[in-house]
Amino acid sequence: MSQAKLFILCSPHNPIGRVWEREELDQMARIAAKHQVFVISDEIHCDFTFGSKHTVFSEVARLHQIPHLIAFSASKTFSLAGLCLASIVVEEADHRDRFRKQARIDGVHTHSTFGFAAAEVAYTQCDDWYQAMLSYVYENYLELKAFVRQEMPDVTVFDLEGTYLAWLGFSSVCGDHEELERCMIDQCLYLDEGHIFGREGQGFERINLACPRRVLLAALKRLKIVYDLLKEGQKG
Known part of the structure; x- marks a missing residue:
């Protein structure tokens, strides 16, 4: 871990189906903070939990002041993958600016109009x-x-x-x-x-x-x- 620069977390875990407990995520955050590792938390399955509470990684990341990124989407939950929509949350301003710059360079800065509309309806009218x-x-x-x-x-x-x-x-x-x-x-x-x-x-x-x-x-x-x-x- 001492040579790592990036930790990609799958939460909930795919393919095992684990929902990480808050204490487990806190321990991961402590290790990341110790080694100054950036964390990408893939939480695309966060809407699928059965008896266990999903903890957004940001809740523990803030406590340890580690840079991180949260990725999620309505595409899994509402079967909207064909509309090409996803959400990226980057709380730190400098990392957010770097992400936007790289996204423009990579040509992934465009948005799906239908995707925006579908996500809004999914999250507000489909409970x-x-x-x-x-x-x-x-x-x-x-x-x-x-x-x-x-x-x-x-x-x-x-x-x-x-x-x-x-x-x-x-x-x-x-x-x-x-x-x-x-x-x-x-x-x-x-x-x-x-x-x-x-x-x-x-x-x-x-x-x-x-x-x-x-x-x-x-x-x-x-x-x-x-x-x-x-x-x-x-x-x-």
């Missing part, structure tokens, strides 16, 4: 839809968890504190992540392979819960076929 969506996503998680417990007991389902993405562990079923992917593709299952998040992710899969329940259940039936094939392979 009922938002609450219903949160409940639906979490019910999907419970469906997945119950299915895995009943049909695929050797697969690990990580607790979902935040995001709409479930993290599944297959290391007890298959030690070869390439074989795991071959079996997935054979069943026309295209989940996010854990290894794309780094070597430590091998043997894991990420599945999107923000979908109609019938789609999720159909995918789980295919996943059960993959599981049975892998278990049969263990016997051989």
Whole structure:
């Protein structure tokens, strides 16, 4: 950390689904302050929390007077990614000026008129839809968890504190992540392979819960076929 200049924080964490506790964020801020590291906090999943409170990193960053940037968007919560909108909050004036200058150089200073309008409506007129969506996503998680417990007991389902993405562990079923992917593709299952998040992710899969329940259940039936094939392979 002593040679680091930048720390990129994912909060809530993707793909694990953790919502960082305030004490954990405070410890991160202390370390960043000690080593004079700039922090970028990606909080695009901040609207997706289930029983845990999301703490904006600025709350602890201010206490330790560390330079930081907060990034978030309505695009995940309200499925508006096609309108190209995002928000960047830079509290320190000098860093904000530097950011704006670099954005102009990189040609990303233009704005989406439709994106502005959509974000305003999403944040001011869609609370009922938002609450219903949160409940639906979490019910999907419970469906997945119950299915895995009943049909695929050797697969690990990580607790979902935040995001709409479930993290599944297959290391007890298959030690070869390439074989795991071959079996997935054979069943026309295209989940996010854990290894794309780094070597430590091998043997894991990420599945999107923000979908109609019938789609999720159909995918789980295919996943059960993959599981049975892998278990049969263990016997051989």
